[in-house]
Amino acid sequence: MLQQYDFQEPHLVAIDNVVFGYEQGQLKLLLFQRTIEPSKGDWSLVGGWVNPDESVEDAAYRVLTSLTGLSDLFMEQVEVFSKPDRDPGGRVISVVFYALINIQEHNHQLVDHYGAKWWPVNDLPPLIFDHGKMAEVALEKLRMKASRDLVGRDLLPAEFTLTQLRNLYNCIFMKEFDPGNFRKKILSLNALRRLDKKDTSESKKGAYYYTFKNIETDQFTERIINF
Amino acid sequence: MLQQYDFQEPHLVAIDNVVFGYEQGQLKLLLFQRTIEPSKGDWSLVGGWVNPDESVEDAAYRVLTSLTGLSDLFMEQVEVFSKPDRDPGGRVISVVFYALINIQEHNHQLVDHYGAKWWPVNDLPPLIFDHGKMAEVALEKLRMKASRDLVGRDLLPAEFTLTQLRNLYNCIFMKEFDPGNFRKKILSLNALRRLDKKDTSESKKGAYYYTFKNIETDQFTERIINF
DNA sequence: TCAAAAGTGTTTTTTATACACCCATGC
DNA sequence: GCATGGGTGTATAAAAAACACTTTTGA
Incomplete structure (x- = not known):
């Protein structure tokens, strides 16, 4: 079926x-704010x-690393x-990706320079074109993944509390x-290591910090969350 | 970011x-058999x-309906x-889709005319390019769906037995x-209607035929199969 | 009569959910 | 001393898995 390459109309991708x-x-x-018409003032994906x-x-990787200064x-x-x-x-034709990045670690100057801004997912501004739908479908995909x-290795600081992780999951779902x-569920996965440090900023008692184990134990065959 | 449409290199899609x-x-x-080099004799997706x-x-829809004579x-x-x-x-750049079709109902002459052939998924011939990987990922996606x-409405005859449906799921997973x-699990979904007919071709006792209910009850919010 | 698939029921195990309760401590 | 989030344990409910057993009938 795929013949006559030369006579085909190419597409912008x-x-x-x-x-x-x-x-x-x-x-x-x-998100980025659009500075030209149409849809001037509306926001767009990266x-x-x-x-x-x-x-x-x-x-997708090139665009995002050059914007955030992050690799991996x-x-x-x-x-x-x-x-x-x-x-x-x-x-x-647009191929949509989602990315998980650590806000603390990325290059703020670079992002600021391009006029980009972080928006809470449940309080997004109007987005151009079909970008609203894109964000919606991406969140669905993230739920599947989570x-x-x-997930959390790429979103949370290297050291985090279980309450922080739970709140992240609260947000996602x-x-x-x-x-x-x-x-109980998370610890049973045996993917986290408890540190001997506590975070006392969120509670009087203090909560233990955890890290992800180095091994690739964040790949599970079974489901961890039902939804 | 998306500016200067005119200066962009287009792609064959x-x-x-x-x-x-x-x-x-x-x-x-x-699958189709390739009649020209390179990879002559190897098989390809549609x-x-x-x-x-x-x-x-x-x-994707146009290509498949014109090949099979099926709509919907x-x-x-x-x-x-x-x-x-x-x-x-x-x-x-290739965008991959998977489709579920009823082999009995499609236009065999049309498919034969193009030299296409049905292959068991667990005994596929060598496929061209990255088509083997495509088939693999598509099966994963079908598992997610199932x-x-x-699933089964599009794969099985209109009237089928629970044994047939189970065997389909056996194949998929x-x-x-x-x-x-x-x-028990399937009937609890309340998506099938039992007919007063029996299929006696597969067993002496005979198995009741079922049909999918007309309403869109094949969309469930909860999971039906764990894997 | 018996092999084989169809269909039903029961037991066991596992997992999820709800929630009670103690802990530590800054205020 | 008490309110608050941290952390543990337990009781209950629901779901999954294993499997026993009964039905039917053609060969």
Whole structure:
């Protein structure tokens, strides 16, 4: 079926990144404000073009590392958005990715320089084109991921408390997990190491800090969260 | 970020369909044999180009309906494959879909005319390019789907037995489900209607035929199969 | 009559959920 | 001393898994 390469109409192909971060107990998205019409003032995801010599993964990674100054980002493909009229500026096929990044560790100057801003996922501004839908589908995908693997390594500081991790999961699934049951479930996965330090900023008693074990134990075959 | 549309290098964009069918108790894939070098004799998925005025979904649907003579196909996006060197014939970005079709109902003459053939998923011939990986990922996606919704409406005949449905699930998950437990689980979903007819071809006693209820009860919020 | 699939029921195990209760400590 | 989040334990409910057993009938 795939013949006559030369006579085919080529397409503009872009990537859009749904960039998740976690800050002040909130799950957030990194957005850019549009400075030109149409949709001036509306916000957009972190996008870019796909070059001829790179895969869409490469493109998504390139765009995001150059923006945040981070390497070793966790990214995953979400879906292709390709309605012919989705972008008023022309026919552009966009491959959407989501990324999990540590807000504390990324390059704030760089992000500020581009006029980007972090927005709480449950209080997003109007987004251009189909970017709202993209963010929605990406969050669904993140839920899938978090229900099978323990996410947090890329979102939380290296040392975190179980309450912080639970709050992250609360945000992702938009529900309150029972503190005792969550603790039992997570610790039973044997993927965290308890440190001999305590965080006393959130409670009088203080909560133990944990880290992810170095081994790739965040890949589980069984489900960890039902939803 | 998405500026200067005019100066961007466009890409050839194709779709590839991983077409699942179910026949003689086996989960099968519809494949084409390549008649030209390179990789002559190897088999490929059902692919096609994306036209300027259509979405990738439209393209995938168009290619598959024109091949099988069927409409109302169930299709779902799998993933984009875009390594620059994935296709020796040139730089082609391919969006993969999987489809579930009823082998009995499709147009055999049409499929035969194109030299297509159904292959058991666990005994596939060598596939061209990255099509083997595509099939693999598509099966994973189908498992995801089948673990949340009751698949079978598009794969089985309109009237089927619970043993047939169980065997389909056995094929998809490549494990043996317990007959009693599977029956209980499926019937508890309340998505099937038992007919007053029996299929006596597979057993002496005969098994009741079932149909899917007309209402869209094959969308469940909870999980039906754990894996 | 007996092998084999269909169908039902029961037991056991596992997992999830709800929630009681003690701990530590800054205020 | 008490309110607050941290942490542990327990009782209950629900779900999954294992499996016993009965039915039916063609060969």
